[in-house]
Amino acid sequence: MKLKLIGISLLLLMGCSSTRLVSTWKNPDIVLFDAYQVLVVGMVQDDSARMEFESRFADALKDQGVDAMRSIDLFDVEFTSSQRSEQELEEVEQQLLDKGFDAILFTKVVGTENRRTFREHINEVDKMLMRFSTDYLEHQEIYYDPEYYDTFNIYHAETSLYCICVGKEIELVWRGEVDVTEPTNVDKAIGSYVKLVTKSMGEEDVIF
Template identity: 45%
Template sequence: MKYFYTLCILATTLLLGSCNSSELIENWKNPDIETFEAQKVLVLAMTSDVKNRELFEKRLVEKLQEKGVNAYNSAAFFNSEFTSRPRTEEELDNLEREMLTEGYDAILVSKVLGAEDKVTLVQSYRNWDKRFNGFEDDYYTSQNIYVEDERVEKFTVYHAESALYCICPTKDREIIWKGSIDVTEPDSDRKAIKDYINLLVWVLEEQDVLVLSQID
C-alpha cells in the first residue's frame, strides 16, 4: 500500500510538473471517507503576509465557487485582531462552535512554509506524519506563522500545505484530506498563488473531496 501511495504521488507530480511551477509532494485522504461535499466551507490562509493572504483566499474562493462549492473567505472569523495574538484551545473551540452556528461544516486551511534549500525541506517533511485530530489542533500549533517575519518572500521554493477539516455537528470534527505542494521559482507572488490554487483544486477534485468529479 505504501508503494502504491508513493507511485500515485510520483505519477501526479510528473503529470502536472510540465504544466506549471507547482508540484504535488504529499497527498493523504482519510481512508474512511469516499467522498465529501460541504454545504458551506470557510477558506483560511495562514501566513504573515497579509496582502498575499487576502489575495490567496480571494482567488481560491473564486475558483471553488466556479466549481459549484459554497465557499467564503476567512475575514469574518480571522481578522487582524484575531490573529494579533496566540489563541487558546478553548477560544478555538468556541470559534468552531460559532462557525457551526453560521452554517459552516468545513474549513480549508492553507499554510505557507518557506524553504531555501533541500535540507530545510527534508526537515519540514519529517513533520508530515503528525496527525491532527481536527482544525483546532492544527491552528493551535501553527498560529505562530502570523507573527513570523516575511522571509518567505526571499525563497525560490514555496513549500505549503493545505488541509480540509469537517466541522459537522453530527460527527467528530476530523481531517478529511491533507496535501503538500511546492511552487518552485515563480515569476511573482501572484503567479505562485495561481499555480498553487490550480493544483490544489485539481487534487481536491481527483480525490472527490469538496470539489466532486463530474460523472457523465
C-alpha cells in the same frame, strides 16, 4: 538558495517558477465528502496578501458550485494579531457550525531544512494534525512572529480540508503538500497552486 525574508507573505512564497504537488493524504474512513459552505483560511501575516490568496481560492470553489467565505471576512484583526487558546478556537469552531459551515480549507506555509526531512514529515501519517484547532494552534505564530521564516531555506505549503460535522470533533478529511520554489511570478503561481489543489481534491472525490 537560502531566502532571507522577514515578514514574507504567502503570495511571495507562491510566486515561483516551480509549484508542484508533492503528496496527498485522504482520510481512509471517508469515501466521498461533499461540502456546501467552506471557510477559506490562508495563514498569512500580511492582510493584503491574505485577502488576495483567500479571494482566489474562494472564487475557485464558487466556480465549482461551492459556497465559500474568506476568513479575513470572519476573523477580526485582533484575533490574528496574538496567540489564541484552545478554548478560543473551540468557540470559533462552534460559531462556524452555528452559521452553517461544513468545512474549513486551511492553507499555511511550512519550512524544513532539507528534502529528506520533509519526506519523513509527510510519511508520518500517525502524527498528522487531525483537528483544525490543533493545526491552528501549532502554527499560529505565522500571523504575528516576524522571524517565522528567517531560518527556512526550503519552502513548502500545505492545504488541509477539515470537516465540521455535528456530533464529531472537527477532523482532517484531506491534505495536500505542495513544493514552492524560486519566488518570481505571483499571479501565475497562485493560479497554479489553486488549480493543483482543486484538481487533486476533485480527483479524490473531495468537495467537488
